[in-house]
Amino acid sequence: MDNNFDVIVIGSGPGGYVAAIRSSQLGFKTACIESRKTLGGTCLNVGCIPSKSLLNASEMYHKAQKEFDSLGIEVDKIKLNLSKMMDNKNKSVLNLTKGVEFLLKKNKITHLKGKGLIKDKNTVQVSDKSGTKNIYKAKNIIIATGSVPTSLPNIKIDENIIVSSTGALSFKEVPKDIVVIGGGYIGLELSSVWKRLGSNVTVIEFLDHIIPGMDKDISSEFLKILNKQGINFKLDSKVTNVNLIKNKAVVDFTHNKSQIRERIECDKVLVAVGRKSNIGYDIKNLGIKLNNKEKIQVNEKFETSIKNIYAIGDVIDKGPMLAHKAEDEGIAVAEIIAGQAGHVNYNVIPAVIYTSPEVAMIGKTEEELKKENIKYKIGKFPFLANSRAKVNNETEGFVKIIAESKTDKVLGMSLICSVAGSLISELAIAMEFGASAEDIARTCHAHPTHSEAIKEAAMAVDKRPIHF
Ligand SMILES: Cc1cc2nc3c(=O)[nH]c(=O)nc-3n(C[C@H](O)[C@H](O)[C@H](O)COP(=O)(O)OP(=O)(O)OC[C@H]3O[C@@H](n4cnc5c(N)ncnc54)[C@H](O)[C@@H]3O)c2cc1C
Numbered sequence: 001m002d003n004n005f006d007v008i009v010i011g012s013g014p015g016g017y018v019a020a021i022r023s024s025q026l027g028f029k030t031a032c033i034e035s036r037k038t039l040g041g042t043c044l045n046v047g048c049i050p051s052k053s054l055l056n057a058s059e060m061y062h063k064a065q066k067e068f069d070s071l072g073i074e075v076d077k078i079k080l081n082l083s084k085m086m087d088n089k090n091k092s093v094l095n096l097t098k099g100v101e102f103l104l105k106k107n108k109i110t111h112l113k114g115k116g117l118i119k120d121k122n123t124v125q126v127s128d129k130s131g132t133k134n135i136y137k138a139k140n141i142i143i144a145t146g147s148v149p150t151s152l153p154n155i156k157i158d159e160n161i162i163v164s165s166t167g168a169l170s171f172k173e174v175p176k177d178i179v180v181i182g183g184g185y186i187g188l189e190l191s192s193v194w195k196r197l198g199s200n201v202t203v204i205e206f207l208d209h210i211i212p213g214m215d216k217d218i219s220s221e222f223l224k225i226l227n228k229q230g231i232n233f234k235l236d237s238k239v240t241n242v243n244l245i246k247n248k249a250v251v252d253f254t255h256n257k258s259q260i261r262e263r264i265e266c267d268k269v270l271v272a273v274g275r276k277s278n279i280g281y282d283i284k285n286l287g288i289k290l291n292n293k294e295k296i297q298v299n300e301k302f303e304t305s306i307k308n309i310y311a312i313g314d315v316i317d318k319g320p321m322l323a324h325k326a327e328d329e330g331i332a333v334a335e336i337i338a339g340q341a342g343h344v345n346y347n348v349i350p351a352v353i354y355t356s357p358e359v360a361m362i363g364k365t366e367e368e369l370k371k372e373n374i375k376y377k378i379g380k381f382p383f384l385a386n387s388r389a390k391v392n393n394e395t396e397g398f399v400k401i402i403a404e405s406k407t408d409k410v411l412g413m414s415l416i417c418s419v420a421g422s423l424i425s426e427l428a429i430a431m432e433f434g435a436s437a438e439d440i441a442r443t444c445h446a447h448p449t450h451s452e453a454i455k456e457a458a459m460a461v462d463k464r465p466i467h468f
Helices: 014-025 041-046 048-066 082-106 185-196 216-228 281-286 323-337 366-371 387-391 420-432 437-441 452-461
Strands: 004-010 030-034 110-113 115-120 123-127 133-143 147-149 177-181 200-204 232-234 237-245 248-255 261-266 268-271 275-277 309-311 351-353 358-363 376-382 398-404 410-417
Touching: 004 014, 004 115, 014 030, 014 041, 014 082, 014 133, 014 323, 041 048, 041 082, 048 082, 048 185, 082 110, 115 133, 115 281, 133 323, 177 185, 177 248, 177 261, 185 200, 185 216, 185 268, 185 351, 216 232, 216 358, 216 366, 216 398, 216 410, 237 261, 248 268, 309 323, 351 420, 358 420, 366 376, 366 398, 366 410, 376 452, 387 452, 398 437, 398 452, 410 420, 410 452, 420 437, 420 452, 437 452
Parallel strands: 004 030, 004 133, 030 110, 133 309, 177 200, 177 268, 200 232
Antiparallel strands: 115 123, 123 133, 147 275, 237 248, 248 261, 351 358, 358 410, 376 398, 398 410
16 A cells, blocks of 8 residues: 555544545545544544434433323333433444445545554554554644543543443433533533433532523523423532442532532432543644643644644634534635635534523624623524424523624524524524624515524514514
């Protein structure tokens, strides 16, 4: 095999495999290195895909138990078969990872199996499982090594009782009591899964609200909804210790303001306090510049501090740690290497929490605009007044659109709705085209759909909603 490539991508997550495919489309001889057994990175193996499979299956189970009867669907006995649910999840993961394998082959990308180590700006060593080391040369190297879960200083994840999201995606039995440390999106999605399947779930969050960075209106409504679903919250509280006693964990935490100490005994502890960039010692040895959070610093062309070495995805100091952000960067970086104008608009990256109802947001929050001293108008519309949501018995939540006072240009939107994750794309397109709230208000939306609530919220920016 010829070991010389135009582009070598390290990592096959949504950033890496997309960068490899786009590079190959642009005529580059490309290789993609992956140390994991299957392709697709965190997203496909232990992230987006398995979590959404369990969210979907557990929601069906919950609905069959609690909602079917009122719809006139009588089911005799509903029984959970967790191992079958897990098999279904594993099958979906396998299918999708095989799909990436197929795409690499189709695009004539060389799949190098093993751990990639950058030796210098044009050389990568790949060590496979057997210990064999091979050297490859590349004109350009793209680092797409992603991220790994973090923990708190005094808490050691054992993936048995004290687990990361990876462990919480594969419990063999439904735990009776779970403590989730961290009220971010990963913690809340997995809280929903296990609550629906029968666990008692308590979320302990350091801040006095859930989902940092989310619009406060949405965050407090979301908290109310999750509380109603039976998830317990201990906000404004710091976990000080987790001790293992036999097959149980004892979680100690202190309320930040009152300093009152509490203790919960549970079967599993999910540590969901964030993720850190996956930086190998080669990156440090080469002196590639990192920021103070140990993320790779890149410029607007995704160039690191070493020429011809680029970085994208969770590993860099730009944008949120999300799969679609990594994918867009993968396309942009390949186009930039090809001399084209690859670009990612970090102001328009949607974020979705796939609970029930879903939560989605894009652009600026009200709090950010206040800080930036930008004058804005708000339009809100509740799903209680949306006909489709009403017939589906999905009336929780609302849409909130924020537009600039003077120009009416849409600056952001947040919403809670059963299909928020799909609806947010409308706003992504609107914002990319620089739409005003009036543009959305004057656009015909199909009836009866949840999307009509977006049109109504846009009309509410000008204080003229029809159905509320
Ligand atoms: C539970 C969970 C749920 C999530 N849900 C969502 C969601 O719904 N939507 C969303 O947008 N995002 C979600 N994410 C985040 C998403 O998974 C990440 O943002 C995304 O995977 C980042 O892509 P990436 O390509 O940068 O890195 P990764 O997907 O982390 O891929 C990096 C790959 O590089 C490989 N690698 C690392 N070092 C080397 C090396 N030296 N040599 C060879 N290979 C190497 C790793 O094995 C890995 O496969 C979720 C994450 C988790 C944990």
